[in-house]
Structures are given as C-alpha cells and as structure tokens.
Amino acid sequence: xxxxxxxxxxxxxxxxxxxxxxxxxxxxxxxxxxxxxxxxxxxxxxxxxxxxxxxxxxxxxxxxxxxxxxxxxxxxxxxxxxxxxxxxxxxxxxxxxxxxxxxxxxxxxxxxxx
Numbered sequence: 001x002x003x004x005x006x007x008x009x010x011x012x013x014x015x016x017x018x019x020x021x022x023x024x025x026x027x028x029x030x031x032x033x034x035x036x037x038x039x040x041x042x043x044x045x046x047x048x049x050x051x052x053x054x055x056x057x058x059x060x061x062x063x064x065x066x067x068x069x070x071x072x073x074x075x076x077x078x079x080x081x082x083x084x085x086x087x088x089x090x091x092x093x094x095x096x097x098x099x100x101x102x103x104x105x106x107x108x109x110x111x112x113x114x
Contacts, residue, residue, distance in 0.1 A: 037076075044080065062092075074098050
C-alpha cells in the first residue's frame with residue numbers, strides 16, 4: 001500500500017497491496033475523505049514543531065466514514081488533541097458521542113439552532 005504524488009501535480013494516486021494504482025476520483029467518498037484526513041493529520045504532526053501550535057478547526061470530518069474508519073479517525077484526532085487544541089464542528093450527535101467516549105476529558109459545547 002502506498003501513495004504517490006507527482007511534483008507539480010494536484011493528483012494523488014493510491015496503491016493497494018498488489019501495486020494497483022487508483023486516483024482519488026476512483027475511490028469512494030468515504031475512502032477519499034479518510035485519505036485526506038490522514039494526510040492532513042500527518043502533515044500537521046510533521047510540521048507542528050516548526051511554528052506555533054495554532055488551533056486546528058475541523059468541520060464534520062468524520063461524517064462520510066464507515067463506523068470502523070470513523071472510530072479510527074476519531075482516535076487519531078483525539079491523539080493529536082493531546083498536543084494541540086482542536087475545534088471540531090459536527091451536527092451529528094453520534095459523532096459527538098463517539099468523541100466523548102474516546103476523549104472523555106474533552107469540552108463539548110452544544111449550540112441551539114437559530
């Protein structure tokens with residue numbers, strides 16, 4: 001499994017265990033979003049020591065993931081939250097509940113609808 005990005009290109013290609021490549025356009029929405037989230041979290045982890053620890057804003061980044069990937073991604077977000085402030089917006093109560101189970105010491109703010 002792997003990932004390839006040609007220099008000067010905005011195109012990502014993902015490789016499976018048989019070295020068969022797929023562009024992100026050929027992935028399901030949930031798989032593509034999991035990939036993009038993993039890339040963002042990895043980049044933030046690598047570059048986090050370079051500058052100040054700015055807060056990270058996320059908007060419903062778990063919504064299109066299947067339950068197994070959602071839990072894994074929530075764990076990854078919670079792990080990163082130990083190092084920096086994360087503000088995660090969601091309109092899905094099950095996502096808020098999952099994050100509460102994984103990171104019970106988080107602060108949850110519920111907004112009323114306008």
